[in-house]
Amino acid sequence: MSISTLKIAVDDGSTNVKVSWIADNQLKTVISPNSFRKDWKSAALLRDKKVFNYEIGTTKYTYDATSDKALETTHVDYQYGDLNLLAVHHALMQTGIEPQPVKLVVTLPITEFYNSEDCQRNEHKIEKKRNNLMRSIRLNKGELFDIVDVEVMPESLPAVMSTLMNSDCNEFTRSLVVDCGGTTLDMGIIVGEFDDVSAVYGNNEIGVSMVTDAARKALAAADSDSSYLVSNELIKRRHDLSFVKDVVNDESQIEKIINKINTKIEELGASVAYEAKKFSKNPNRVYLVGGGAALIYPAIAKAYETLGDRVVLIHDSQSALARELCMYHSDMGDAVDVAPEALVGVGDE
Numbered sequence: 001m002s003i004s005t006l007k008i009a010v011d012d013g014s015t016n017v018k019v020s021w022i023a024d025n026q027l028k029t030v031i032s033p034n035s036f037r038k039d040w041k042s043a044a045l046l047r048d049k050k051v052f053n054y055e056i057g058t059t060k061y062t063y064d065a066t067s068d069k070a071l072e073t074t075h076v077d078y079q080y081g082d083l084n085l086l087a088v089h090h091a092l093m094q095t096g097i098e099p100q101p102v103k104l105v106v107t108l109p110i111t112e113f114y115n116s117e118d119c120q121r122n123e124h125k126i127e128k129k130r131n132n133l134m135r136s137i138r139l140n141k142g143e144l145f146d147i148v149d150v151e152v153m154p155e156s157l158p159a160v161m162s163t164l165m166n167s168d169c170n171e172f173t174r175s176l177v178v179d180c181g182g183t184t185l186d187m188g189i190i191v192g193e194f195d196d197v198s199a200v201y202g203n204n205e206i207g208v209s210m211v212t213d214a215a216r217k218a219l220a221a222a223d224s225d226s227s228y229l230v231s232n233e234l235i236k237r238r239h240d241l242s243f244v245k246d247v248v249n250d251e252s253q254i255e256k257i258i259n260k261i262n263t264k265i266e267e268l269g270a271s272v273a274y275e276a277k278k279f280s281k282n283p284n285r286v287y288l289v290g291g292g293a294a295l296i297y298p299a300i301a302k303a304y305e306t307l308g309d310r311v312v313l314i315h316d317s318q319s320a321l322a323r324e325l326c327m328y329h330s331d332m333g334d335a336v337d338v339a340p341e342a343l344v345g346v347g348d349e
Contacts, residue, residue, distance in 0.1 A: 005148060007103045008095075009326035010088055011155070011319070014073040015182030015208065015232060015291055017091035018319040020326035027326060029319050032091035035229040036061050036083060037069045040140065052090060053140040056082050063090055068225035074183050074209035079108060080125075080132050089137055092145045103149040105325050106133065110186040111202030113154040119200060126152045151329075155179055156186040157197060159289040159321040161328060163314060164193050169285070171195060176283035178276055178300060179321075180292035183207045185272055187279050201279045206271050208292040211235055214264040215257070222253035235261055235295075268292065269299025277303055286311045293317035 011018040020029045040053040041062040052063040059082065064070060073083050088106070093099075108129055115122045130150045137144060156179030164175060171192040179186040185206040189198040215231040224247060226234075237243045238258055248254050273296070276286075286304050288297055293313055301311045314320045 005101050005103050006097070007105065007326075007329060008092070009105045009322045009329065010091065011107050011322040011325070012079075012084060012088050012091070013107075013181050013183075013291065014075070014078050015212075015228070016318065017087045018322035019091045019095055020319070020322040021095065021097070022326060022330050023097075027323060028095075029316075029323055030091070030094050031319055032087070032094045033065065033229045033232075034073045034083070034087045035063060035065045035067070035070045035227050036086050036090075037064045037067045037071060038062075052093065052142075054086055054089070055138045055140065056085060056135070061086055065227065065229050067227050070227040070229065072228070074207070074212065074228065076109065076112065076183060076204045078183070079112060080128050085132055085135055085137055088133060088147075089139075089144050093139075093142075097145075099143045099145045101146040101148045103151070104133065104147055105151045105153060105329050107153050107155045107321065107325075109155050109181075109184040109202055109204060110188065110200050111184060111204050113152070114200060114202075153325060154186075154200075155181070155184075155321060156289060157188045157190060157200075158324045158328060159317075160190070160287045160314060161194060161324045163287060163312070164190065167193070167285075169193060173284045174198065174280070175285040175287060176276065176280045177287050177289065178272065178293075178296070179290040180268075180272055180288070180296050181207055181290045182209050182212070182292070185275060186290075187276060189280055189283065199279070201275075203275055206268070206275065208232070208235075208268065208295065210268050210271075211261060211264040211292075211295070215261050218253070218257040218260045219248065222248050222250040222257060224249045235265075238262075265295050266299070269296040272296045273299045273303035276300065283307075284310070287314055288312065289314045289317045289320050291318045 008021045017032045040060050041051050054061045078084055112125050129152050133150045156177055160177050175190045177188050185203045188200040191198050212231050215234055219226050234247050238261055297313045304311050
């Protein structure tokens with residue numbers, strides 16, 4: 001009797017890894033933040049607190065959410081190195097699934113997936129991404145998933161598949177998809193209900209890391225050195241004064257830090273809006289996805305003001321791509337029936 005290998009969709013972004021899979025006809029999703037440093041962490045005092053110490057070749061790494069020595073993942077080279085391999089395996093460990101052989105559907109930014117000259121698949125970089133995730137890695141005192149196959153997909157566009165299929169658009173509707181992630185800005189024009197992809201565009205110098213870097217520098221100036229993970233959490237919870245006070249040691253600097261973050265968010269929104277208008281001046285609809293979607297929504301809504309409510313912030317935009325890839329590949333492969341009301345979230349790490 002043959003047993004089918006579990007297929008898992010992984011949107012392995014530079015800031016967070018989003019993982020979706022189907023169990024008992026339910027779509028489940030978990031978001032795993034990236035925060036790794038070199039060397040191992042000592043065993044936790046609490047018995048129920050698990051320590052994740054990894055080894056790739058002769059190099060030791062550990063997951064450390066708060067360390068100011070956390071390694072930088074906010075660059076495009078992240079897609080092909082140790083940190084990407086670490087992030088994917090660590091995210092798989094957060095699913096609660098028993099480690100086993102798995103097939104992965106992973107992503108690459110549009111600027112990496114397609115050749116800039118002719119918009120065709122960049123087979124070299126796609127294979128480079130596959131090979132990276134097939135490399136050996138070890139978890140100290142633990143068992144990891146066995147990745148037996150990797151399929152690579154382009155980021156952003158598939159994230160709106162279900163939305164477009166239920167949008168009553170016609171065959172001439174041009175939808176602009178804007179994906180603002182941690183490191184890259186990806187955009188594409190979709191015709192109709194995914195009848196055609198008219199054009200794609202990417203910029204690997206625009207992303208939420210612009211805000212994250214500013215937040216880290218502002219925190220350091222307030223005697224509050226932090227990891228990228230903590231800085232990103234501060235950006236999300238900047239209106240929660242209680243949380244802000246816990247993170248910032250020099251409370252006299254709080255107003256300055258928040259103002260700096262807000263200014264950088266406005267700069268990010270303006271940059272994305274400029275790039276979007278340059279790429280697609282008058283689309284019929286605009287859909288925002290990715291971890292930075294909520295941050296840039298006001299700027300994009302203003303840039304395409306005449307569209308009104310046709311500028312759409314996708315629900316749970318950060319994990320939308322992983323969910324859609326999971327449903328698409330399950331339908332194509334195993335014909336799993338996933339009812340909308342069965343879609344559940346496993347929760348954040």
